[in-house]
Amino acid sequence: MANSLIEAKNLKQYFNTPRGKLHAVDDVSFSIEKGTTMGIVGESGCGKSTLGRTMIHLLESTGGQIMFKGEDITKVNNKQLIKLREDMQIIFQDPFSSLNPRMTTMEIVTEPLLLSKRFSKKEAEERANEIMNTVGLSPRLWNAYPHELDGGRRQRIGVARAIALNPSFVVCDEPVSALDVSIQAQILNLMQDLQEKNELTYMFITHDMSVVRHISQNICVMYLGQLVECSPSKELFQQPLHPYTKALLSAVPSTDIQHKKERILLKGELVSPVNPKPGCRFAARCNYACDRCHEPQKLEEISPGHFVSCCRVNEIN
Structure with a gap:
C-alpha cells in the first residue's frame, strides 16, 4: 500500500x-x-x-x-x-x-x-x-x-x-x-x-x-496463528462479522444497564496448532460451522477496509 x-x-x-x-x-x-x-x-x-x-x-x-x-x-x-x-x-x-x-x-x-x-x-x-x-x-x-x-x-x-x-x-x-x-x-x-x-x-x-x-485506528483479530477479521476500529465494534470476533466483544464489560448484551459462550475444544488441518481453525467452537468450513479460508473484503475470513459471513450477518 x-x-x-x-x-x-x-x-x-x-x-x-x-x-x-x-x-x-x-x-x-x-x-x-x-x-x-x-x-x-x-x-x-x-x-x-x-x-x-x-x-x-x-x-x-x-x-x-x-x-x-x-x-x-x-x-x-x-x-x-x-x-x-x-x-x-x-x-x-x-x-x-x-x-x-x-x-x-x-x-x-x-x-x-x-x-x-x-x-x-x-x-x-x-x-x-x-x-x-x-x-x-x-x-x-x-x-x-x-x-x-x-x-x-x-x-x-x-x-x-x-x-x-x-x-x-x-x-x-x-x-x-x-x-x-x-x-x-x-x-x-x-x-x-x-x-x-x-x-x-x-x-x-x-x-x-x-x-x-x-x-x-485499525484492528486485526487473530485466532490460532491466523487473522480472522481486520477492520477500522469503530466499524469492528459496531458491526463485528466473524463469529469469533462477536464472541470476544460479547465478553467486554458494559456500563449500559438498559441494553444488556447477550454473552456468547464458546463450546468445544481448541484445535491443536501443531500440523493443523486445512480449513477454519475456529470451526470446532463455532455455532455456524458447516462442511465448507473444513476447506481453506481466506480474508475477503466485505466492505471497504473490512476483511473477514469466513465462508458463511454473508449468511450469518
Whole structure:
C-alpha cells in the first residue's frame, strides 16, 4: 500500500516440536499506515506476541515477506539488522523482567544511545535527560534501580528506552496488562502523546478489547496463528462479522444497564496448532460451522477496509 510504513505478506512463523511443526503465525498479511496504530487482539496463545517479534526480527520468519518503508527486510544481515534496530523497537509486557536489575534508570535509557555510536557519553546523557523528562520520570529517580520503582514507573523506563533513538515503528507487546487501571490510562495517554509528537507507528498487541478500542485506528483479530477479521476500529465494534470476533466483544464489560448484551459462550475444544488441518481453525467452537468450513479460508473484503475470513459471513450477518 502506498501510505504503509510496514507490511506483512503471507508471513509464517513455525516452530519444530516432537509432534511436528507448530504454526504460531500462519499466512498473515496486513499493513500499517505511518503514524497510526494497528491493534492485534486475540486470546492467549493465538500468536500475537510471536507475530510482533517476527516483524522486528527478534524471531526470524519461516516464510512470507516483511516490507518496511518500501524495502524488503525479510532477510537481513547483521549490519542491516543493527541499522533496523534503531528504527524498529519494542515495549515488552513485563516492565520488571525486561529491565536490567543491575542498571540505574539513567544507564538503561542511555545504553541504546551509546550502542548506536552516534552520541558521545555527554550527548547521550543529555538526550536521556530529555527523554526521561518527556515520559514523566522525575530527576530524583534517574539513579534508582528497577526494583526500587513501581510498575508504572518501570514501564515509563521501557517506553523511554524504546523511543530513545527516534524509531519509526514500535511493537507494543501488552504494555499495560501488568498495570493497575489508573496507571494503564497514564501509560496509554503518554504513548498517544508521543505518537502525535513524533509521528510514531504502533503495532499494539493486547487481549483487552477496551484498551485496543481506545488506542487503535485499525484492528486485526487473530485466532490460532491466523487473522480472522481486520477492520477500522469503530466499524469492528459496531458491526463485528466473524463469529469469533462477536464472541470476544460479547465478553467486554458494559456500563449500559438498559441494553444488556447477550454473552456468547464458546463450546468445544481448541484445535491443536501443531500440523493443523486445512480449513477454519475456529470451526470446532463455532455455532455456524458447516462442511465448507473444513476447506481453506481466506480474508475477503466485505466492505471497504473490512476483511473477514469466513465462508458463511454473508449468511450469518
